[in-house]
Amino acid sequence: MRAFLLLGGIFANKGQSGKSRNGQNFLAIQQDIGDLVRIILPVTEPDVTTAPKPNHIPDLTIVVPCFNERENVRPLVDLLDKALAGLAWEVVFVDDDSPDGTAKEVRAVGRERFNVRVVHRIGRRGLAGACIEGILSSVAPVVAVMDADLQHDETKLADMFALFAADPALDLVIGSRNVEDGSVGTGLSAFRKWGSDLATSMARRALKITATDPMSGFFMVRRESFNTVVLSLQQQGFKILADMLSASKGSWKMREVGYTFRERQHGESKMDSAVTVEFLSLLAVRMTGGLVSIRFILFMLVGLSGLVVHLGVLRGMLGLVPDQFALAQTVAVIVAMTSNFVANNMLTYKDRALKGRAFFRGLLSFYGVCSVGAVANIGVATAVFAVLPYWAFAGFCGAFIGALWNFVASALVTWKS
Numbered sequence: 001m002r003a004f005l006l007l008g009g010i011f012a013n014k015g016q017s018g019k020s021r022n023g024q025n026f027l028a029i030q031q032d033i034g035d036l037v038r039i040i041l042p043v044t045e046p047d048v049t050t051a052p053k054p055n056h057i058p059d060l061t062i063v064v065p066c067f068n069e070r071e072n073v074r075p076l077v078d079l080l081d082k083a084l085a086g087l088a089w090e091v092v093f094v095d096d097d098s099p100d101g102t103a104k105e106v107r108a109v110g111r112e113r114f115n116v117r118v119v120h121r122i123g124r125r126g127l128a129g130a131c132i133e134g135i136l137s138s139v140a141p142v143v144a145v146m147d148a149d150l151q152h153d154e155t156k157l158a159d160m161f162a163l164f165a166a167d168p169a170l171d172l173v174i175g176s177r178n179v180e181d182g183s184v185g186t187g188l189s190a191f192r193k194w195g196s197d198l199a200t201s202m203a204r205r206a207l208k209i210t211a212t213d214p215m216s217g218f219f220m221v222r223r224e225s226f227n228t229v230v231l232s233l234q235q236q237g238f239k240i241l242a243d244m245l246s247a248s249k250g251s252w253k254m255r256e257v258g259y260t261f262r263e264r265q266h267g268e269s270k271m272d273s274a275v276t277v278e279f280l281s282l283l284a285v286r287m288t289g290g291l292v293s294i295r296f297i298l299f300m301l302v303g304l305s306g307l308v309v310h311l312g313v314l315r316g317m318l319g320l321v322p323d324q325f326a327l328a329q330t331v332a333v334i335v336a337m338t339s340n341f342v343a344n345n346m347l348t349y350k351d352r353a354l355k356g357r358a359f360f361r362g363l364l365s366f367y368g369v370c371s372v373g374a375v376a377n378i379g380v381a382t383a384v385f386a387v388l389p390y391w392a393f394a395g396f397c398g399a400f401i402g403a404l405w406n407f408v409a410s411a412l413v414t415w416k417s
């Protein structure tokens with residue numbers, strides 16, 4: 001009976017195959033014929049142990065965030081190839097549309113090898129977000145993150161992976177520069193080393209982290225464990241490991257493997273002062289229990305800087321035109337709004353900074369948003385003052401609501417994604 005049905009199926013398919021001999025039909029026919037043969041003739045199954053693997057499912061994915069790292073792609077893949085011989089691994093480069101053509105280079109290498117992929121993100125920037133997307137793109141049970149610039153020691157990856165194989169309860173292995181066998185080598189300048197040490201001790205204290213190198217960009221995590229924290233991770237910023245450690249609230253079983261941080265060979269570091277401010281904001285986010293985002297904190301910090309600018313300009317203007325307070329105040333408002341826009345565009349919205357014509361369009365919309373915010377500010381402050389006549393409290397309430405409005409409205413209008 002089954003054979004007849006299958007035969008019917010075959011002929012039905014055959015009838016259409018002139019027009020639609022697509023892969024799917026063809027596969028269905030092949031399978032039907034295989035079933036038929038098996039029903040009619042008792043053939044032995046192929047020996048599965050000697051049959052080639054049908055695909056290349058990786059046991060380990062290496063996620064490599066990269067920006068302007070074209071010259072490092074091929075050398076890194078070659079090093080991984082040597083270091084991971086015998087393992088089923090793949091590498092996923094996550095590139096934010098680097099102007100130097102990094103993604104194109106990865107695709108070129110990917111045409112020569114089955115285990116090299118690229119996640120090419122357009123209109124976005126950010127190290128932590130790139131790591132998160134790379135990890136999420138993998139089907140492997142264990143995922144590593146490392147820099148593209150050859151500063152991390154790929155020869156440690158196999159040892160790190162072996163720890164997972166040996167211990168099913170292990171959640172995380174950190175490549176650490178601060179344990180035995182680890183060092184910063186010549187990879188960091190004295191000033192960066194000092195900053196990195198300071199950040200490490202701050203993170204350890206503020207976030208109650210016990211790891212010796214929470215600033216490391218080199219680690220390996222079990223995919224299942226990562227899934228339990230991913231929803232609370234900050235996309236913005238550089239320090240995804242510190243964020244993960246904090247999100248796991250000390251519940252993760254962790255090991256550390258020492259490595260020596262190497263010097264960068266090609267290209268340059270993307271670490272800048274914005275990274276430091278982002279890191280401090282990350283601490284604040286975690287200390288408020290994730291109530292606010294890094295973006296919100298940056299926006300409020302920029303707002304405070306705007307207050308300083310405002311008072312400075314007001315004072316300067318009153319020196320120039322002592323009897324025209326309204327004029328001086330107006331100029332101060334415009335200058336402060338403009339400086340807030342520029343600072344937010346550079347810092348708060350660094351990942352989608354407006355450029356060219358969009359910059360000026362954004363500036364105009366920001367003026368509009370802030371004007372409404374100012375009306376809300378005055379309205380709220382006046383209303384509060386009517387009930388509770390404490391000028392500082394009423395003033396603060398007005399300013400806070402105005403700033404909140406500016407944050408939400410500018411996110412929706414000025415820097416909409």
Ligand code: GDD
Nearest residue numbers: 065066067094096125126127130147148215217269270271
């Ligand atoms: N996709 C993407 N998007 N990748 C980025 C971005 C970005 O916006 N910014 C940086 N990267 C990539 C770089 O191309 C590099 O592969 C990696 O992230 C680290 O950036 P570097 O610019 O090389 O950082 P670093 O060497 O100064 O800092 C490293 O060491 C620190 C410890 O001192 C990183 O590993 C940090 O995470 C680590 O904290």
Ligand code: MN
Nearest residue numbers: 147149151269
């Ligand atoms: Mn680096």
